[in-house]
Amino acid sequence: MNCIQYSRFGAAADVLTLAQMPTPDPSPGEVLVELSYSGVNPSDVKARGGTRPGVTKPPFDAIIPHSDGAGRIAAVGDGVSAERIGQRVWIWNGQWQRPFGTCATHICLPADQAVPLPDAVSDQTGAVLGIPGLTAAQAVFGSGDVTGKTLLIQGGAGTVGLLAVQLAKWGGARVIATARDAGLDRASAAGADTVLNYTDTDLADHILAANGGAPVDRIIEVELGRNIDTDAQVIAPNGTIAVYGSALDMTPTLPFGPLLFKAATLDILLIYLLPKAEREACISRLHGALADGALSCPVAQVFPLAETAAAHEAVERGGRDGAILVEVQA
Incomplete structure (x- = not known):
């Protein structure tokens, strides 16, 4: 799979690199998601820049950034229904306390962190629903x-x-x-x-x-x-x-x-850190508002995977009129 990764803190253009890694296989209870978009949030750029209080070095040897994304389930691990294969989903906590996040063509993660995306909702919107x-x-x-x-x-x-x-x-x-x-x-x-x-x-x-x-x-x-x-x-x-x-x-x-x-x-x-019951309530609210046509998730700019550093810089500049996404298959 193609991905963006970093191994040290610093400016986006200095530390984010395009790399290839073997596409992972889902472990029991996990799904493999072929991603279409990855959402870039202020927490992602702060983590990459090393500005979190008390953190002096990356917690893993190599990190694929970003916690939000959307795509389609490509494979499932033991204990997950095969009926989920092909299902469109959006991701939450993709890189929270894990080395490999959504700024890649694929991600493996626990099945409940891949939420079924309503048919009428675009992948771009799905990539904004996480954080x-x-x-x-x-x-x-x-x-x-x-x-x-x-x-x-x-x-x-x-x-x-x-x-x-x-x-x-x-x-x-x-x-x-x-x-x-x-x-x-x-x-x-x-x-x-x-x-x-x-x-x-x-x-x-x-x-x-x-x-x-x-x-x-x-x-x-x-x-x-x-x-x-x-x-x-x-x-x-x-x-x-x-x-x-x-x-x-x-x-x-x-x-x-x-x-x-x-x-x-x-x-x-x-x-x-949102508890399970509260998270499920929030997901239900989001899906309800989307179904009623009451929620629009504006996207300010979309960058190809190779230009993820520019996407981070766009978040750092602020003053945006919507989310910043990376099209990971581009």
Whole structure:
């Protein structure tokens, strides 16, 4: 099989190399997936760049990056029904705590990590459902039904944010999103009821005004360190702040008093560690929204396998209007 791999940390162009490896055979309980697309996420470029706290060298001698992807099951191991051969699937946790991820023409992994892809859903969309899709679904629905509630989605124009806006509206919530520049229009087009510029100095006042003066029930937060003061001002008593990022400030200072007297819940999400029942619930939500035509997964750019370094660089630059994919068979 063809693949991209790295053996040391560094810049994408310096460490990512095109290689060939024997196509693996599935072990008992596994499936072999012939991949079509691999999704590139910020966590992938941080792992390759060696920027994860406390990690000084790659955990394996050679790593095929990326955890998300989509394709078709080509073979099954013992204990897996042969009826799954030929089934279109999308992948989650492809490279989590494993050396070989989805940036290859093939991957072997446990059968439940290859989720049947609905017939009407494209492989490109499937390659976005792993980290961005599951994160958005858990951030929106992690405490249950959102019908009639008001959700604030900080960073509503990012890949996760856009999916969260759509899922929240599909779930019956009122949505206030923050963005800036062209992202304002993207978040609005995704269905947000109100879109605010997150650079406004009086953002908290605007958020409350957009909700008729009332605090919001739930916040989906992409930058905890930068936004926690605003979040503490606008969260409702017993509300939840569902956090999936804080890249600009990894050691945030919390305004404990305001959070305490709201009895606010700070729910930190790491989608790789989502328990089985919660993951299955998120998958069901994603498939339901897709079946209802309520979820679109925008793709900003697709790169061939040999140009995976450029795909990593595109993620690092930020400012994207959709996901970055690698077409692994190209």
